[in-house]
Amino acid sequence: MIPTLLLTATVLVVTIVLAIPLGAYMHRVYAGEMFWASRLLGPVERLTYRLIGTSPEREMDWKRYALAILLFNLAGGLFLYVLLLLQGHLPFNPMHFSGVAPGSAFNTAVSFITNTNWQDYSGGSTMSYLSQMLGLTVQNFLSAATGIVILLPIIRALVRHNTKDLGNFWVDMTRTVLYVLIPLSVIFSLILMQQGVVQTLSGAIHADLIAPFTSGGKTILQQVIHIGPVASQESIMMLGNNGGGFFNMNDAHPFENPTGLTNFLETIAMILIPVGLVFLFGQMTKARKTAWAILVSMLILFIPLTLVSQHFELAGNPIFHQLDVTQTNHAALAGGGNMEGVEDRIGAGASALFATVATATSTGAANCAYDSFIPLSGGINLFLMQLGEVVFGGVGSGLASFLAFMIFAVFLGGLMVGRTPEFLGKKIGSFEIKMTSLSILIMPLFVLIGTAIAATTVAGRAGVFNPGPHGFSEMLYAVTSPANNNGSAFGGLSSDTRFYNLLTGICILFGRYWVYLPLLALAGALAEKKKTPAGSGTLSTHTPIFIGLTVGVILLVGALNFFPALALGPIAEQLAPVSHVMTH
Amino acid sequence: MNKPLENASRPNAQDGDHQGVRAAVMGDLKSTLLLFLLLVVITGLIYPLTMTGVGQLLFPHQANGSLIKEHGRVVGSALIGQYFREPEYFWSRPSATSPMPYNAAGSSASNLGPNNPVLAQHVAARVKALKAADPAEKGRVPVDLVTSSASGLDPDISIAAARYQIPRIAKAGGLDPTVLQHLVQENTHYPLLGYIGEPVVNVLKLNLALHARYAQKHPEANHVTH
Numbered sequence: 001m002i003p004t005l006l007l008t009a010t011v012l013v014v015t016i017v018l019a020i021p022l023g024a025y026m027h028r029v030y031a032g033e034m035f036w037a038s039r040l041l042g043p044v045e046r047l048t049y050r051l052i053g054t055s056p057e058r059e060m061d062w063k064r065y066a067l068a069i070l071l072f073n074l075a076g077g078l079f080l081y082v083l084l085l086l087q088g089h090l091p092f093n094p095m096h097f098s099g100v101a102p103g104s105a106f107n108t109a110v111s112f113i114t115n116t117n118w119q120d121y122s123g124g125s126t127m128s129y130l131s132q133m134l135g136l137t138v139q140n141f142l143s144a145a146t147g148i149v150i151l152l153p154i155i156r157a158l159v160r161h162n163t164k165d166l167g168n169f170w171v172d173m174t175r176t177v178l179y180v181l182i183p184l185s186v187i188f189s190l191i192l193m194q195q196g197v198v199q200t201l202s203g204a205i206h207a208d209l210i211a212p213f214t215s216g217g218k219t220i221l222q223q224v225i226h227i228g229p230v231a232s233q234e235s236i237m238m239l240g241n242n243g244g245g246f247f248n249m250n251d252a253h254p255f256e257n258p259t260g261l262t263n264f265l266e267t268i269a270m271i272l273i274p275v276g277l278v279f280l281f282g283q284m285t286k287a288r289k290t291a292w293a294i295l296v297s298m299l300i301l302f303i304p305l306t307l308v309s310q311h312f313e314l315a316g317n318p319i320f321h322q323l324d325v326t327q328t329n330h331a332a333l334a335g336g337g338n339m340e341g342v343e344d345r346i347g348a349g350a351s352a353l354f355a356t357v358a359t360a361t362s363t364g365a366a367n368c369a370y371d372s373f374i375p376l377s378g379g380i381n382l383f384l385m386q387l388g389e390v391v392f393g394g395v396g397s398g399l400a401s402f403l404a405f406m407i408f409a410v411f412l413g414g415l416m417v418g419r420t421p422e423f424l425g426k427k428i429g430s431f432e433i434k435m436t437s438l439s440i441l442i443m444p445l446f447v448l449i450g451t452a453i454a455a456t457t458v459a460g461r462a463g464v465f466n467p468g469p470h471g472f473s474e475m476l477y478a479v480t481s482p483a484n485n486n487g488s489a490f491g492g493l494s495s496d497t498r499f500y501n502l503l504t505g506i507c508i509l510f511g512r513y514w515v516y517l518p519l520l521a522l523a524g525a526l527a528e529k530k531k532t533p534a535g536s537g538t539l540s541t542h543t544p545i546f547i548g549l550t551v552g553v554i555l556l557v558g559a560l561n562f563f564p565a566l567a568l569g570p571i572a573e574q575l576a577p578v579s580h581v582m583t584h
Numbered sequence: 585m586n587k588p589l590e591n592a593s594r595p596n597a598q599d600g601d602h603q604g605v606r607a608a609v610m611g612d613l614k615s616t617l618l619l620f621l622l623l624v625v626i627t628g629l630i631y632p633l634t635m636t637g638v639g640q641l642l643f644p645h646q647a648n649g650s651l652i653k654e655h656g657r658v659v660g661s662a663l664i665g666q667y668f669r670e671p672e673y674f675w676s677r678p679s680a681t682s683p684m685p686y687n688a689a690g691s692s693a694s695n696l697g698p699n700n701p702v703l704a705q706h707v708a709a710r711v712k713a714l715k716a717a718d719p720a721e722k723g724r725v726p727v728d729l730v731t732s733s734a735s736g737l738d739p740d741i742s743i744a745a746a747r748y749q750i751p752r753i754a755k756a757g758g759l760d761p762t763v764l765q766h767l768v769q770e771n772t773h774y775p776l777l778g779y780i781g782e783p784v785v786n787v788l789k790l791n792l793a794l795h796a797r798y799a800q801k802h803p804e805a806n807h808v809t810h
Contacts, residue, residue: 196646223660254737
């Protein structure tokens with residue numbers, strides 16, 4: 001456990017150390033400051049504005065901003081859908097994959113424009129290189145940028161007063177991609193390639209085996225190794241909280257995650273921008289203490305759940321103890337813990353950390369098989385998503401949702417002390433609370449109803465792979481993950497069916513747009529309010545009491561909504577006696 | 585802050601306003617689509633193609649799959665595991681890929697739940713096979729040697745799993761166990777700072793070293809024929 005604890009601490013410390021300057025950098029970028037980066041990239045930025053006919057001075061109200069987001073995403077979805085259908089007729093297809101089936105293409109398009117990256121297809125053996133680059137890599141950038149672009153007007157609404165102006169969508173989008181996502185991805189791609197992540201346009205490699213073997217009556221003389229332009233996609237897939245892998249097994253595949261170092265960096269990459277945005281929030285609002293309070297709240301939720309998950313994964317599978325197997329962890333010999341569906345170079349402890357980071361953020365990447373996790377560890381994955389992707393959360397969208405919870409906590413605090421609730425000098429009225437509640441409650445509604453539909457229909461149960469309560473967990477996961485725009489999965493479930501393509505597609509769309517449009521409306525309302533200076537009765541938003549209140553609200557909403565469902569799945573399975581399993 | 589130039593958001597005028605709104609929306613649509621296409625070109629073509637060029641220039645070995653060549657032929661990738669079932673070679677971890685194990689054209693995990701009886705059956709069968717291959721070995725089997733990896737392509741085994749197999753290989757291959765221990769040591773990769781990653785042994789590299797030794801011992805037999 002000690003190496004795992006050290007790893008976890010290092011990941012968090014390095015992330016925070018990197019995120020502080022990143023937040024300051026993003027602050028200068030979005031303020032349009034003239035500094036070294038804008039001297040470098042300014043010409044491209046200004047050319048872009050000239051081509052599309054806009055300028056940073058021309059701002060939008062919330063409706064126009066929201067409409068631009070929707071149009072931009074709609075264009076992205078249609079483009080991707082058509083590209084996937086037609087890939088068989090297009091270049092950069094050395095393995096000659098045919099067009100993606102319409103159901104899967106719809107699901108993939110919806111999934112990738114919303115930063116979900118739920119994959120009902122098998123990465124390396126479905127998508128042409130053109131689809132991976134021009135389709136999926138593009139949306140890895142643009143959906144991540146969309147998340148940040150959703151957050152910016154919400155922060156501005158807290159800073160500004162008596163205005164309708166919330167920023168210019170095109171400018172925010174351009175700056176996010178140009179100044180934040182591309183430079184970080186270039187740096188990260190280089191590191192990944194140095195470590196062994198492939199980046200080529202050549203087709204598959206055929207290796208001659210030194211020890212041919214027979215399988216299914218056939219003699220196997222060669223190994224066909226799929227490669228491709230992986231590093232360029234891998235970097236933004238992690239940094240942008242996308243998580244949709246180039247290959248089927250995602251970050252467990254050695255070409256996506258070849259070493260312990262890449263695993264460490266990929267874990268950091270998932271939380272770097274979300275934490276950076278917390279510091280950006282502190283810079284923009286000048287409420288630096290509140291920013292730290294947000295970070296501390298996130299860590300209070302994240303660390304205990306991670307430690308529990310790591311504990312169970314390192315302890316191993318109790319059933320194996322009866323099978324003459326040793327699961328002991330020796331720091332010097334390794335290989336201990338619950339190793340089913342875990343890679344040796346990564347190990348059980350680091351896999352559990354990766355899993356909680358990938359589900360606490362909306363990344364949903366996987367360096368191990370979540371379906372084979374110890375039940376409670378898999379349950380922690382589920383619970384982190386069910387909290388509404390607010391612990392770090394998706395890039396931008398996560399902090400946006402977290403702010404919604406803070407406003408809700410302020411409201412509750414206001415009720416307790418009998419004062420008008422205020423958040424950073426903005427009075428919170430009934431409209432704001434309505435929008436916040438709407439945003440918070442839509443996701444549970446879709447998850448619970450969706451799971452109920454899956455569990456009660458033949459089509460829903462047909463996809464289940466593992467027996468007993470685990471099968472229920474698979475269905476719960478398959479609805480929770482898309483509805484929270486996460487994208488990770490219990491991989492045993494057969495999700496490329498008409499039923500699941502439709503169900504997950506709908507959950508993804510509502511989970512993205514119905515959750516964040518109310519928050520943009522909230523931003524519109526807040527921006528028009530005047531800023532009242534903090535008085536003696538103002539509930540301070542950076543005290544331990546307020547941190548406790550926010551964490552309490554998040555946990556309470558999550559637990560009340562989902563505890564019954566979790567009790568039927570992971571909790572029931574965790575409590576199943578070993579003897580019962582063995583005699584099944 | 586500056587005012588928006590278009591009046592899409594201003595609810596003032598009544599007639600002529602519809603047209604104004606429409607023009608504004610069309611203008612926004614045009615800007616949005618143009619920006620989308622521009623960013624598609626930048627992030628979907630310029631960026632990945634540049635990275636491909638840079639990768640091929642700076643890290644040609646890694647960018648092309650860390651391939652291992654022998655006598656001019658590619659025999660595998662240092663990062664992708666292979667299937668070994670002869671008793672004189674180190675066995676890799678079980679692989680759940682189909683139709684054959686270690687199918688590097690389709691990575692896959694078993695996805696078996698921890699309490700799924702099928703998983704227990706698989707593990708029990710693997711333990712049995714290992715014990716059958718080396719009846720003298722009485723110790724408990726290291727877990728990674730009887731559980732399938734996540735990718736189905738795991739190139740490594742733990743040091744414990746490598747050491748466990750040494751007596752069997754020594755007997756089947758007619759090699760001195762200390763030589764094997766030395767080979768394991770040579771092909772072990774230790775984690776950065778001792779805790780970033782896990783110590784692992786690369787199975788393909790290890791078996792290539794064994795392959796060379798067997799070829800030396802029986803040059804006429806050419807131990808493995810194609």
